[in-house]
Amino acid sequence: MSSASTGRVLRHLPGDSPIHRMWAGTKILWAPIVGSAIAFSISWRAIGLGWVAVIAIFMVAKLPRGVIPIPPRILLIGVGISFGLALLSNDEPEIYGIGVGGIADLARFLCFAWMMTALALLIGWTTRLDDLAAALDRLLRPTRRLRVPVDEVSTIITMAVRSVPLVADEMRTLLAARRLRPQDPAQPWADQGVDIGVALVVSTFRRAREMGRTLASRGGVSRPPADRHHIGRIDVAAAVVGAAMIGFVIVAT
Amino acid sequence: MMRQVPTNDNDTSAASLPGEVADAAAVAALVFTSTALGRLLAFGTFFQLLSTIVFVVLAVRRRTRTVVMATSAALMLGAILGGIGPTSQIGAAGLFGGVIGSRSRRGWRRSSTIAFSALVCTPVVSAGTICYLLIFSRARELNFENALNLSAGAARVLSWMKLDVLGDAFVNMIEWSVEWWWAATPLIQAIISVAYAWFVLRIGEPVVDRVQSALGDPHDSRLGTPGEPLPIGLDDAKVRRGDAVVASVSMNIQPASLTILQGPNGAGKSTLLDALAGLGSATIDNEPHFEAVGLGRPSGVALVGQRPDAQVLALTVADELRWCGLDDRAASDWLERVGLDHLSDRGTSTLSGGELQRLAIAAALAKEPRLLLCDEATSMLDPASRANVMRLLRAVADGGTAVLATTHLDEDRELADAVVDIGQKSNATIIAPDARPPGHTVLEVRGVSVVHDVGSPWAVPALHDIDLTLRRGELTLITGGNGSGKTTLAWTLAGLHTPASGTVLLDGEPLEGPDLRIALAFQHARLQLLTDEVEDEVESMAGEDDVAYELRAVGLDPISVGDRKIDHLSGGEQRRVLLAGILARRPDVVLLDEPLAGLDDDGRDRLRSIIHHLLAQRTAVVVVSHEPDWADDLLTQRIELDGGRIVSKEALS
Numbered sequence: 070m071s072s073a074s075t076g077r078v079l080r081h082l083p084g085d086s087p088i089h090r091m092w093a094g095t096k097i098l099w100a101p102i103v104g105s106a107i108a109f110s111i112s113w114r115a116i117g118l119g120w121v122a123v124i125a126i127f128m129v130a131k132l133p134r135g136v137i138p139i140p141p142r143i144l145l146i147g148v149g150i151s152f153g154l155a156l157l158s159n160d161e162p163e164i165y166g167i168g169v170g171g172i173a174d175l176a177r178f179l180c181f182a183w184m185m186t187a188l189a190l191l192i193g194w195t196t197r198l199d200d201l202a203a204a205l206d207r208l209l210r211p212t213r214r215l216r217v218p219v220d221e222v223s224t225i226i227t228m229a230v231r232s233v234p235l236v237a238d239e240m241r242t243l244l245a246a247r248r249l250r251p252q253d254p255a256q257p258w259a260d261q262g263v264d265i266g267v268a269l270v271v272s273t274f275r276r277a278r279e280m281g282r283t284l285a286s287r288g289g290v291s292r293p294p295a296d297r298h299h300i301g302r303i304d305v306a307a308a309v310v311g312a313a314m315i316g317f318v319i320v321a322t
Numbered sequence: 323m324m325r326q327v328p329t330n331d332n333d334t335s336a337a338s339l340p341g342e343v344a345d346a347a348a349v350a351a352l353v354f355t356s357t358a359l360g361r362l363l364a365f366g367t368f369f370q371l372l373s374t375i376v377f378v379v380l381a382v383r384r385r386t387r388t389v390v391m392a393t394s395a396a397l398m399l400g401a402i403l404g405g406i407g408p409t410s411q412i413g414a415a416g417l418f419g420g421v422i423g424s425r426s427r428r429g430w431r432r433s434s435t436i437a438f439s440a441l442v443c444t445p446v447v448s449a450g451t452i453c454y455l456l457i458f459s460r461a462r463e464l465n466f467e468n469a470l471n472l473s474a475g476a477a478r479v480l481s482w483m484k485l486d487v488l489g490d491a492f493v494n495m496i497e498w499s500v501e502w503w504w505a506a507t508p509l510i511q512a513i514i515s516v517a518y519a520w521f522v523l524r525i526g527e528p529v530v531d532r533v534q535s536a537l538g539d540p541h542d543s544r545l546g547t548p549g550e551p552l553p554i555g556l557d558d559a560k561v562r563r564g565d566a567v568v569a570s571v572s573m574n575i576q577p578a579s580l581t582i583l584q585g586p587n588g589a590g591k592s593t594l595l596d597a598l599a600g601l602g603s604a605t606i607d608n609e610p611h612f613e614a615v616g617l618g619r620p621s622g623v624a625l626v627g628q629r630p631d632a633q634v635l636a637l638t639v640a641d642e643l644r645w646c647g648l649d650d651r652a653a654s655d656w657l658e659r660v661g662l663d664h665l666s667d668r669g670t671s672t673l674s675g676g677e678l679q680r681l682a683i684a685a686a687l688a689k690e691p692r693l694l695l696c697d698e699a700t701s702m703l704d705p706a707s708r709a710n711v712m713r714l715l716r717a718v719a720d721g722g723t724a725v726l727a728t729t730h731l732d733e734d735r736e737l738a739d740a741v742v743d744i745g746q747k748s749n750a751t752i753i754a755p756d757a758r759p760p761g762h763t764v765l766e767v768r769g770v771s772v773v774h775d776v777g778s779p780w781a782v783p784a785l786h787d788i789d790l791t792l793r794r795g796e797l798t799l800i801t802g803g804n805g806s807g808k809t810t811l812a813w814t815l816a817g818l819h820t821p822a823s824g825t826v827l828l829d830g831e832p833l834e835g836p837d838l839r840i841a842l843a844f845q846h847a848r849l850q851l852l853t854d855e856v857e858d859e860v861e862s863m864a865g866e867d868d869v870a871y872e873l874r875a876v877g878l879d880p881i882s883v884g885d886r887k888i889d890h891l892s893g894g895e896q897r898r899v900l901l902a903g904i905l906a907r908r909p910d911v912v913l914l915d916e917p918l919a920g921l922d923d924d925g926r927d928r929l930r931s932i933i934h935h936l937l938a939q940r941t942a943v944v945v946v947s948h949e950p951d952w953a954d955d956l957l958t959q960r961i962e963l964d965g966g967r968i969v970s971k972e973a974l975s
Contacts, residue, residue, distance in 0.1 A: 079358050079402075079403075080780060082779055082780065096402075097401055097402055100402075100404065101401065104404075104405065108458050108461050109457075109458055109460065109461075110460065111458075111460045111461045111464055112460075132779075133779045135777065135778050135779045136778065136779055151472060153475070154471070154472045154475030154476055154479070155468070155471050155472060155475055156475070157474070157475035157478045157479065158470075158471035158472070158474035158475040158478075159474075160467075160471050160474070170471070171468075171471035171472075171474075171475065174464060174467045174468050174471060175468055175471070175472075177464060178464055178465065178468055181461075182405070182407075185404045185405035186361075186404050186405065188404055189402060189403050189404025189405065190404075192402050192404075193402060196402070197669075198637075199637035199638060199669060201399070201402060202637060203637075205398050205399075218337065218338070218391075221337065221338045221343060221391060222391060222394060222395055222398075224343055224347070225343055225346045225347045225350060225391055225392065225395040226347075226350070226395045226398060226399065227347075227635070227636065227637060228343070228344065228347035228348075228351075228635050229347040229348075229350040229351040229354065229395055229396070229399060230351070230399070230637060231347075231351075231634070231635055231636065231637055231670065231671070232347060232348055232351035232352075233351050233354065233355055234671045235351075235631055235671075236351050236352050236355045237355055239846075239849060240355070240359075242844055242846060242849045242850075243849050245813070245818050245844075246844065246849055246850040246852070247852070248818065248835070248836045249816065249818075249836050249841070249842055249850075250852070250862070250863060251838055251862075251863070251865050251907075261852075262368070262525065263525065263528050263529055263532075264852040264853060265852065266372060266375060266525075266529045267529050267532045267533055267536070267854075268848065268849055268851070268852055269352070269372075270352075270375070270376055270379055270529065270533050271532075271533055271536045271537065271848065271889060272846075272848055272849060273348045273349070273351075273352050273376070274345065274348065274379070274383075274533070274537050275537070275848075276348055276629070276631070276632050277341075277344040277345045277347065277348035277349075278341070278344070278537075278540075279627050279628075279629055279632035279633075280344040280347070280348070280632045280635060281339075281340045281341035281342075281343070281344030281345070282340075282601070282625055282627060283625070283626075283627065283632060283633050283634075283635060283682070284340035284343060284344055284635060285339075285340040285341070285545055285546075285617055285618050285625075286599075286617060286618050286623075286624050286625040286626075286686060287618060287624075287635070287645070287646055287685060287686070287688075287689070288545065288618040288619070288646070288647070288689055289339075289340050289545040289618055290337070290338060290340060290343055291645070291647070293636065293641070293645055294636065294641040294644040294645050
């Protein structure tokens, strides 16, 4: 896992902008709700509006262009082949005797899918994972009445977020270890996968055992510290913009 | 697969135990990380399979409630990965993993498990898919249109290859599926379910068996029964792990005292502490009252363990203490007492080992325990942090809490009121160093700078303008504090980092990536040992079959240890296995990252003799360590790093 390829995903880029100051809960609600409205319509207009929002958020958050990840080559090859096949289908309508309907449909789908990915990346760049855990706890609170064990779920989410950098570090070390070993060409691919999987899973559960003792020693499962983020004007503004976008999507299609 | 029944298997409503919550959190973190990687690295299938197998392991070890909790947590975190794709991947991994794991736990045969999984998972997944397709009807039409177009295109390619029959069949199949999609969905899903369950079992069964044999039954950490932990008076008491007697011990602990429990690795110190904490798997003969000492209760017992990362659970320093029920004022008082008040808002993932342990001690004391147990809490720390933590423990004892700390280092005992020795020291043989011939240059570093995440906004310079020469038969020590660039330098010397400028020359040739002539041993040896058994591991690292000599050289008996499972060895023994593999490979350069962390005095002596052995083989050895004064007499040069620069370079002997 070279840092060049994975380092730009889910990685907070510290900054000071309305998007950075926005409550994490607003962002994780906004993206799927507005995204669903666009998916519901999935017209070019709706997708275009989605991209306008993506670009606007990118600029308001003052993100540098270097954060944008370079897609893996295998993905680009796959997209290229798909466009080739779509062109061969020769679907309506025709331009200069060539059916471009296939390409247009494929492009519409990809523009939508990449817009959703872009929204996810924007959340990752502007939100600390720590704030996300606290926001999820706050959003979950009302479900306590439905007898959902909120304290347990919140504790799991908090400890999981705490573990993410440790997991990433273990994966990096494992891949480096593999690169350092003599490669045995006779060893089947699946066996190597099993070896790596076992090493990763064993160290995951070993770490969990120690964390479980720590938790017991602190008095067991209890509610993690409450989210102290102030929900303010920026969050209201985001809600208004989101509602307006949904309205446009419904009216325009 | 292994058969076992976890606690309260049938009671799905009982609240989760701390051990279950911790397992669920670890699994959610692994699944979330691999889904994120799969999404961007386009190795989706591998990561999807990994996620599913992790859930299988969880379901084999824990009740269904825990699997459901872990899946929900991973799903909620996955919401930020965007769109229906990652969410449905995580959901499917949890569903398949949970169902397959729960059958394996009951010892079902493979064919029955596959049939059952398909029967349970097909309706769930199909119902979800059909609902999605019904609600998002325009997206459905677009997707179907794309499927038809792509299949038509593929059919045309096939017809050029004179495979019209195949192409037509393919197009017909897609057309039929699109027209009768509500019927085709469950049908296709059933086929996928059977194939996927078969695939998961095929790859997952060996993984689960090996993981289960490595980990054993889950020892549940739970809150203790309220009780009185002090005083402790033991006279030649037998300490047991399960049925096996691990140690016998005499000691006396009163309030307001600091007792050091000393002994080599593997002497039974941790088992004794588990027994004193009332953790079920360890017991002391004729002393049943240790089951009620109130682990985690006010005025009970608190525990701090060895691995700094696993002692801190919250995401910021202040939150760690607030989570223990302290208000802001009390939290900042405690931070001041442990010397962390300036770090109150810092994320816990940025703390050093020593800072983490001090925070863990503060959190452990929040419930005002009468007895604090520290299991090797200082062994992963550098000497300065270790002294800091020992002084803190002294202050805690002076405040009225009894402290029992285990250690395997003599220097930790100075501040103690009493020292209890447990276990025998073996006599390590140390070979006296002889006069070394001056070596030839083997690895040469010229003006090397390394930048992490180069070309992105996160770019961080890690090393600046490093010059370094390694010669055969010479020992180089690289020291420096946390974040000084020690490990980055070791990775660069091993070819794992590409320099942004400058060159690394191996035998005069530029180094391009890892090379078998250079070996690197990480601090966390387990991640580097990839096979199942000791001898296989050393052989696969060495590329040869006779490794008895090397095993003996690191102090492991080839006959008794050779076929042992790697995961049944202690951390120190695993590191020795790794060193045996490196010895057998006869590399020109050996890099050891923090080889001293967690080693007892015996282990340190043994490491000395291994290094001596390597030097005699004319290997260039580099030790990266917090400890600047270790093995002075073997050293040729000592390099100190700070902020990624060499701040001092000292030639010795």
